[in-house]
Amino acid sequence: GAVVSQHPSRVICKSGTSVKIECRSLDFQATTMFWYRQFPKQSLMLMATSNEGSKATYEQGVEKDKFLINHASLTLSTLTVTSAHPEDSSFYICSARDQVYGYTFGSGTRLTVV
Amino acid sequence: AQSVTQLGSHVSVSEGALVLLRCNYSSSVPPYLFWYVQYPNQGLQLLLKYTTGATLVKGINGFEAEFKKSETSFHLTKPSAHMSDAAEYFCAVTKDKMVQGAQKLVFGQGTRLTINP
Numbered sequence: 001g002a003v004v005s006q007h008p009s010r011v012i013c014k015s016g017t018s019v020k021i022e023c024r025s026l027d028f029q030a031t032t033m034f035w036y037r038q039f040p041k042q043s044l045m046l047m048a049t050s051n052e053g054s055k056a057t058y059e060q061g062v063e064k065d066k067f068l069i070n071h072a073s074l075t076l077s078t079l080t081v082t083s084a085h086p087e088d089s090s091f092y093i094c095s096a097r098d099q100v101y102g103y104t105f106g107s108g109t110r111l112t113v114v
Numbered sequence: 115a116q117s118v119t120q121l122g123s124h125v126s127v128s129e130g131a132l133v134l135l136r137c138n139y140s141s142s143v144p145p146y147l148f149w150y151v152q153y154p155n156q157g158l159q160l161l162l163k164y165t166t167g168a169t170l171v172k173g174i175n176g177f178e179a180e181f182k183k184s185e186t187s188f189h190l191t192k193p194s195a196h197m198s199d200a201a202e203y204f205c206a207v208t209k210d211k212m213v214q215g216a217q218k219l220v221f222g223q224g225t226r227l228t229i230n231p
Contacts, residue, residue, distance in 0.1 A: 006157070034218070043204065043221045044158075093157050095219070103148075103219060105157040 002028050004096050006106025013084055013113055021079045021109045023094030028104075029074035030096035035067070038091040038108075050077055084113045116141045116207050120222035128230045133192040135225050137179075137205030140186065147188040148206040148219070149179055158204065164188060175199070200229045 003026040013019050023033060032051050036044040048064075050056040050071035058064045066088075068080040077096075081088055094106040121136040139145055146165050150158040162173025169181040179190045188205060205222040 004157075009155075041224075041226075043224045046218060049218065091155070095158075097217075102163065103160075105150075105159070107157040108155065110155060 002026075002096075002098070002101035002104040004030075004094065004104045004106040006094050006109055008109060009107060010110045011112070013111070015085055015113055016083055018080055018082045019084055019111060021081075021092055021094070021111075023077045023079070023096065023106050025075045025096040025098075025104070028096075028098050028101060030077075030098055031074070032097045033071055033077040034095040034097070034103075035069060035077075035079050036093045036095065038093060040091075044093060047079075081111065084111070086113045089113045116145065116220045118205050118207050118220055118222035120203075120205050120225050122225055123223060124226045124228065126228040126230060127195050129197055130194050133177075133190070133195045133199065133227065135190040135203050135205075135227065137188045137190065137222060138186055139188060139205075139207045141207055145207045147179075147181060148208075149173065149177070149188075149190050150204045150206060151175075152202040152204065152224075161190070161203075195227075195229050197229050197231065200227055202226050 005024045007022050035047045038044050047062045048056045048058045050069050052071050052074045056069035071077040089112050093108045095103050097103050117140045119138045148163045149161040152158050161177050162171045164171045164181045172178045177192045203225045206219045208217045208219050
């Protein structure tokens, strides 16, 4: 089956620094990748959608300058949280979609900003 | 616009008892429907999905769900709960036809399933 690798699984960073999260589709090419944020005991909130080689489409209320998304290839998308602050602490999950497997999720990244 | 409502944010059953997690959807077009399971600090794992065809869908770990268009429902069931079923469950909907461009998954609020020994 399809596998999406997301790294790191956990990261702690200091306030004001930037953090990059990687999402890779290991055995398929993802036409579209999605980035979600999940608060404790809540559902997934879609942050943005990215297609390879084009700019990401951000959901309303998501700051595109804070959450930089790069989808340079059909197997790799990155989310960079710039100038992180404690309120950015959350669980971030990526998902990759293709015609065969549908939606496949990464294992998530727990970001803690101190 | 599409939406999903999961009735009951928390469901508790005894080990060996029937599991029933409710999901109702709203969609202006024929939907694709999904159930996902999430264990603590992990991503989502697909349990089952309905696209077209048979309305009773069987998934992994003994779960199944039935698409009922007249009731706009896609409830998840399992005849006999196991301790390892304790997790968060999400119902999701998207438009049918995986056409070009992004088809977003719309998630329900989630249901936390607790299994009592």
